[in-house]
Amino acid sequence: MQEVEYINVYGARVHNLKNIDAEIPRNSLTVITGLSGSGKSSLAFDTIFAEGQRRYIETFSAYARNFLGNLERPDVDKITGLSPVISIEQKTTNKNPRSTVGTTTEIYDYLRLLFARAGEAYSYLSGEKMVKYTEEQILELILRDYAGKKIHILSPLVRTRKGHYKELFEQVRKKGYLYVRIDGDIREVTPGMKLDRYKNHDIEVVIDKIVVSEKDYTRLKQSVATAMHQGDGLLMILDTTLVPRHYSKRLMDPITGLSYKEPAPHNFSFNSPKGACPRCRGLGVISxxxxxxxxxxxxxxxxxxxxxxxxxxxxxxxxxxxxxxxxxxxxxxxxxxxxxxxxxxxxxxxxxxxxxxxxxxxxxxxxxxxxxxxxxxxxxxxxxxxxxxxxxxxxxxxxxxxIVCPECKGMRLNEEALHFRIGNKNINELSNMDINELYDWLMQADGLMSETQKKIAAEILKEIRTR
Ligand SMILES: [Zn+2]
Structure with a gap:
């Protein structure tokens, strides 16, 4: 005959439990009964389940744990004989109007993580792929694309905002810069200079005017570094065509200069103001x-x-x-x-x-x-x-x-979130798949991804596939 195994709990003190020990037979149905408030849930959910869950999460990869956060150890001396646990919720189901069948699962959380780490950004203005460069790469690109050409290196200071900018021009002058570009025209900075305060303006400071060549490498490098610093990670190059190109350390549309913030999982959540469509606030419908x-x-x-x-x-x-x-x-x-x-x-x-x-x-x-x-x-x-x-x-x-929200077409996320793609699919398209479709897609997602994406995504894909 097989010996009976037990889950042994020693010294449980969660909530109102008075340092109790318990012995529960494994592989059998155990009912915990008692008066209301006697600590049934504290023992079952908050001690045994909580510890099992905590140990389970500990077996996850560092990536997933980073995302889920470490769970706190319940107040108990020791529990033995515990295997990874699942619990059937005691609470009634969540009636949040934002939740749908496709989005209540943890899979959506993993998708958010996947998109934050491996999604490729596209501009919602021009459709161009968003790019970001290191300072070294920017320097190389300038040397390659503007060789022998006379260029202005600009740092953007104001982007389509109202104001007279008197103080700004004063600061620019004090820093020793002689020229600014205002609404597309390069002008000398003069004392007391100001603009029409009721109009929108674009203002860049001219960091350097230089003919691009290898022999002036040091000066170019210095100017690029300064421009990046003044422009908070962003610079513009203007040549005789007078159409500027944008270079950025952050995700940026090279055509329009539109920039996105570094994506985080909450940028893909319609429950977060960071990710939700601003018109319907993430509900997908408006009244x-x-x-x-x-x-x-x-x-x-x-x-x-x-x-x-x-x-x-x-x-x-x-x-x-x-x-x-x-x-x-x-x-x-x-x-x-x-x-x-x-x-x-x-x-x-x-x-x-x-x-x-x-x-x-x-x-x-x-x-x-x-x-x-x-x-x-x-x-x-x-x-x-x-x-x-x-x-x-x-x-x-x-x-x-x-009616269906006209801005997000019911997709609940803002434009930025919907313009991150993996293998030509955005997060909404993936979350609309049924579980089998999604599984198939994930199985072949490797082939759709770039090398870098693959590496980042591999960990997360592993998590989803084992579900
Ligand atoms: Zn909307």
């Missing part, structure tokens, strides 16, 4: 006012209640505003909506830029009012916001419909 619900019957006039949320005419500000607005189109509140021009309906729904004149005769006062009018849609939108009461939100909700 939009449904015009059909706002104006369900176009045969009615506004006076008769054509605009559902406003109802029939009352002596209130919004009706006066709409009356004044319609007056400019030569119609009245009694005109059926179907006879209004599209422009007039647009103004009623979305408001006007300029103030409208509410005539004294309309509201029975002795002088005219000038009012801004923001439109019925905005009015309902405000009631939809979190700051409004639940009642107001519910009321506003009846005029809304849920």
């Amino acid at each position: 939009q006012i449904d015009i059909e619900k706002l104006i369900p019957n176009r045969k009615l006039s506004i006076y008769e209640g054509a605009i559902a949320p406003l109802g029939k005419y009352r002596d209130t500000m919004i009706f006066w505003q709409i009356a004044a607005l319609l007056d400019r189109h030569g119609v009245t509140l009694n005109t059926p909506v179907k006879d209004l021009t599209d422009d007039a309906i647009d103004e009623i729904l979305y408001g006007l830029e300029d103030r409208i004149k509410v005539k004294s005769t309309l509201i029975g006062t002795s002088f005219n009012y000038f009012l801004t009018y923001e439109g019925v849609v905005k009015y309902i939108r405000i009631l939809q916001e979190k700051e409004s009461s639940t009642k107001e939100q519910k009321w506003a909700e009846q005029f809304a419909k849920t």
Whole structure:
């Protein structure tokens, strides 16, 4: 007969456990019973399971552990006879509206890690592959591409931002630089120089003007180093074609100069502001006012209640505003909506830029009012916001419909995240695969990856494949 094996727990003190010992037979079903609060979960989940999980994670590669973090050892003297454990969650399932079947699994976490480490970035502006260089490589590229040419070496300081930049020019002058490039034109830096503060500007400082040749290698090297320093890892080369090229230590689009931050796993998470689509905040859908619900019957006039949320005419500000607005189109509140021009309906729904004149005769006062009018849609939108009461939100909700987010097309991530690819697939395309497809893809992913990617990805792929 086979001897019975045990899991032995010595000195468990997690939560309210009073330094207890326990002996639990292995390979059999054990039920732990007791009063509520007596420590059943503390023993089962927080001690035995926690320790098993911790030991399991310890067997992971350094890569995965780095990502998952080390688990804390539960407060217990010793547990023997433990094998890697799985636990069935005690809690009810997570009702987070962001989770879907494809994304609740840990596989998505591994994909995020894979993309952060091995994804190739493409520019969402030009579609170009993003590149980053070391200072040495930049130097080599300049020597190769601009040999014999006269170039300006520039450090970008301001990228499409408003301001007069008086202090900036003063600093540049004090550092001893004579020229700057402002909105594409090279100009001498003069004392008290400033720009139109209400306009967007691009400003670069001219670090050096040089004819590229091997004999001036030392000077070129020095200037590149200075330019990289002044430009915070970024420089531009301008030759006689006057079309600058960008070189960067960070990921950068060589055509447009668009740069991405070094990707981390959270950049690929729609639960993180770093990765989420800014329009739908990672939900993939947005709520939009449904015009059909706002104006369900176009045969009615506004006076008769054509605009559902406003109802029939009352002596209130919004009706006066709409009356004044319609007056400019030569119609009245009694005109059926179907006879209004599209422009007039647009103004009623979305408001006007300029103030409208509410005539004294309309509201029975002795002088005219000038009012801004923001439109019925905005009015309902405000009631939809979190700051409004639940009642107001519910009321506003009846005029809304849920549509797929037009910015991310329901993919929930921001443009940057969606432009990292491995073998021509972005993370969204991979997470939409079913588990078999994904497995097949991973099995042949080696062939799609560059040597560097392969090395980085190998560890993580191993983890996924063994699942
Ligand atoms: Zn979106």
